[in-house]
Amino acid sequence: xxxxxxxxxxxxxxxxxxxxxxxxxxxxxxxxxxxxxxxxxxxxxxxxxxxxxxxxxxxxxxxxxxxxxxxxxxxxxxxxxxxxxxxxxxxxxxxxxxxxxxxxxxxxxxxxxxxxxxxxxxxxxxxxxxxxxxxxxxxxxxxxxxxxxxxxxxxxxxxxxxxxxxxxxxxxxxxxxxxxxxxxxxxxxxxx
Numbered sequence: 180x181x182x183x184x185x186x187x188x189x190x191x192x193x194x195x196x197x198x199x200x201x202x203x204x205x206x207x208x209x210x211x212x213x214x215x216x217x218x219x220x221x222x223x224x225x226x227x228x229x230x231x232x233x234x235x236x237x238x239x240x241x242x243x244x245x246x247x248x249x250x251x252x253x254x255x256x257x258x259x260x261x262x263x264x265x266x267x268x269x270x271x272x273x274x275x276x277x278x279x280x281x282x283x284x285x286x287x288x289x290x291x292x293x294x295x296x297x298x299x300x301x302x303x304x305x306x307x308x309x310x311x312x313x314x315x316x317x318x319x320x321x322x323x324x325x326x327x328x329x330x331x332x333x334x335x336x337x338x339x340x341x342x343x344x345x346x347x348x349x350x351x352x353x354x355x356x357x358x359x360x361x362x363x364x365x366x367x368x369x370x371x
Contacts, residue, residue: 213334214268221261221327225254228323232316250303250317253296253324264331277342285335289328296324313368 181211210217229250276361300321 218261220263225257228320232329260288282335282339289331293328
């Protein structure tokens with residue numbers, strides 16, 4: 180009562196197709212939710228890196244804060260940038276995502292935070308007697324912060340392009356069905 184070779188190959192092929200379909204769906208979900216996932220990563224990763232590389236507590240970082248030696252403000256800048264970008268993303272809808280404030284606010288926030296991180300890097304690591312651990316951990320934190328800022332701009336641009344394409348398709352469909360007999364048929368169906 181076993182399966183024939185042909186049935187086994189069909190089952191294997193069906194299983195491979197299902198796995199490829201699931202991978203495609205997961206990738207589509209990740210691409211669609213990229214702005215939200217990047218905001219979460221931007222809020223969590225710099226804080227986790229600072230806590231992993233630092234031996235002192237969070238409160239001691241705030242107590243002994245000095246702009247030229249402390250890195251506690253890098254995660255704070257990332258969290259503020261994430262909150263601003265997330266708020267703008269939530270308040271925008273399709274047309275505003277395509278050519279509205281989302282891309283501009285993201286670009287301005289990312290640019291300002293990159294300038295701050297660059298200034299912070301020069302102040303902390305520019306002098307030869309810095310006291311921030313081994314130096315490598317602070318550089319990793321600064322590079323991650325800059326990488327996430329660039330990632331925000333890339334994701335905002337891709338989201339803007341996606342929404343623009345949606346609007347173009349939507350406008351073409353409206354022009355195609357707006358006049359003539361097709362519109363009258365749908366008007367009659369709505370009355371019923």
